[in-house]
C-alpha cells in the first residue's frame with residue numbers, strides 16, 4: 001500500500017504579524033516551511049484563515065473583538081512609506097499625467113500642479129480583500145474569523161498614481177531585476193516599468209542581468225533601458241534581462257545598490273524573490289537609504305497569497321492545452337492508450353487543476369494538495385484499468401509536486417534553497433506500464449512533459465494586460481514613496497500589499513473549494529484514498 005502524501009491545510013490565508021517566520025533576522029522573511037504549514041492543520045475550524053498566534057489572541061467574548069481585529073488587520077496591511085523613516089520628506093506634485101508631455105522635458109521651473117485631471121488615487125482609497133459573506137464555517141471554501149463566520153470587512157490599499165510624489169525624477173536611478181524561473185509576461189512587465197518611468201521623467205533606468213546574481217558578479221554589466229530598447233520585447237517570451245536562482249547576501253546586494261546609486265528597485269519574482277526584496281527594503285531602512293523597493297509577483301504556479309492570480313498563470317494554462325490535447329489524441333487513437341501529462345507546480349496544483357478544467361479531456365488530475373494512492377483497490381492504477389475497460393483510453397494530468405512521497409528523497413536543493421523534486425510523471429508512467437503488464441492487459445502509455453515549453457512562451461492577451469497594469473502600478477507605488485510592497489489584483493481591482501503578507505507560505509489549492517470540486521466533477525475521478 002502506498003503511503004499518502006501529507007495533506008496541506010488550504011485556508012491559512014491571513015497570518016498575523018508576529019506569526020511569520022520572518023521577524024527577527026534583520027527583516028529577512030522566509031517562506032514558510034512544510035512542517036510549519038502542517039502544524040497549522042491542528043488549529044480549530046474558526047481559526048482556519050489565521051496563524052495560531054492570531055487565533056489565540058482574539059477573545060470572541062469581547063464585544064469589541066471585531067473592531068480590534070480590523071484595527072490589527074489595518075496595521076498588518078499598512079504599506080511601508082518613506083516617511084516612516086524620513087519624517088520630513090517633502091512630497092511634490094506628480095510629474096505623471098494623462099495629458100502627455102515630452103519625457104525629455106526638464107522640470108527646472110517646478111512641477112505642474114494646477115492640472116484639473118482627477119485621475120489620481122487617494123491614499124485613503126481601499127479595496128475589499130474578501131467579498132464572500134460565508135454564513136457557515138461548513139460552506140465550501142469558507143474562510144471565517146470567528147466560529148459564527150461573522151462578516152468582517154478587510155480592506156487593503158488601492159494601487160495607482162498619487163497626486164504627490166516623493167522622488168524627483170531627475171534624481172532617480174531605477175533598476176529592474178528578474179529572478180527565479182521564467183514566466184510568460186516578464187518582458188511585458190519590464191517594458192511597462194520602463195515606459196512608465198520615462199513618463200514620470202526618469203532618465204537613468206537599468207536592468208540588472210541574471211537576477212540577484214547580477215548585483216555581485218563583476219562579469220555582468222547593467223543594461224541601459226529606455227522605451228526604444230524595450231519597445232518590442234513583449235513579442236517574445238523569456239526575460240530580456242535573464243533570470244537566475246541563488247546570488248549574493250542581502251548586505252552585499254545593498255552595498256552594490258549603494259555603489260551604483262540605485263534608489264528605485266523593481267523586483268520581478270516569486271516567493272523567494274519577494275523574501276529577498278523585503279530583506280533589501282529592510283536593509284535599506286537600516287542604512288537610512290531613501291530607496292523604494294517594489295515587487296511584481298511572477299510565478300506560473302500562482303502560489304502567491306491573496307491575489308486573484310499572478311501574471312503568466314493564464315498563459316501557462318492555455319499553453320498546457322496543447323500538451324493535454326496531444327496526450328488525448330495519442331491516447332484516444334491507440335488501443336488502450338493512456339496519456340500522462342506533467343505540468344509545473346512545486347507545491348500548488350493550480351496549473352494542473354485549471355488546465356484539466358479548461359481541456360475537459362482529463363480523466364485524472366493529481367495535485368500536491370490532495371493525497372492519493374497509486375496502488376490498491378482505491379488507487380489511480382485500478383481506476384485507469386476501469387477507464388480502459390469502459391472508455392478504451394484515459395488521460396492523466398499530474399502536477400510536478402504531487403505524490404512526492406512515492407519517490408526517493410534526495411534532500412538536494414537548487415541555488416535558491418528550493419527542494420529538487422523527483423519526477424512524478426516518469427514514476428506514474430513506469431508504474432502504469434508495470435501494473436498493466438502484471439495484470440496482463442495491454443496498455444499503450446505515452447508520457448508528455450511540456451513544462452519548460454509552457455513557461456518559455458509569450459504572454460497571452462489577458463496576461464499582457466495584467467502585466468501592463470502591474471508594471472505601471474509598480475512605478476506609481478515607488479514614486480508615491482512606498483517600499484517593501486508588491487502589486488496585485490484582488491477581486492479585479494489593483495492593490496498594494498506589504499510583502500510579508502503575500503509570501504508567508506505558498507498559496508495552495510483548497511481541496512474543499514468549489515473549484516477543486518468542479519474539477520472532480522469534470523474529470524469524474526473518485527477519491528484515490
Ligand SMILES: Nc1ncnc2c1ncn2[C@@H]1O[C@H](COP(=O)(O)OP(=O)(O)O)[C@@H](O)[C@H]1O
Nearest residue numbers: 179180212245246269270271272273275276416
Ligand atoms: N528567504 C530568502 N531571502 C532572501 N532571498 C531569497 C530567499 N529565498 C530565495 N531568495 C532569492 O530569491 C531569488 C529567487 O528565488 P527562487 O526561490 O529561486 O524563485 P522565486 O522567486 O520564483 O520563488 C534567488 O536569487 C534566491 O537566492
Ligand SMILES: O=P(O)(O)OC[C@H]1O[C@](O)(COP(=O)(O)O)[C@@H](O)[C@@H]1O
Nearest residue numbers: 180181182270299300301344345346
Ligand atoms: O527548473 P527550474 O528552473 O528550477 O524551475 C522549476 C520550477 O519552476 C516553477 O514552475 C516555478 O518556480 P519559481 O516560481 O520559483 O520560478 C516550479 O513549479 C518548478 O519547480
Ligand SMILES: [Mg+2]
Nearest residue numbers: 180270271272
Ligand atoms: Mg518560488
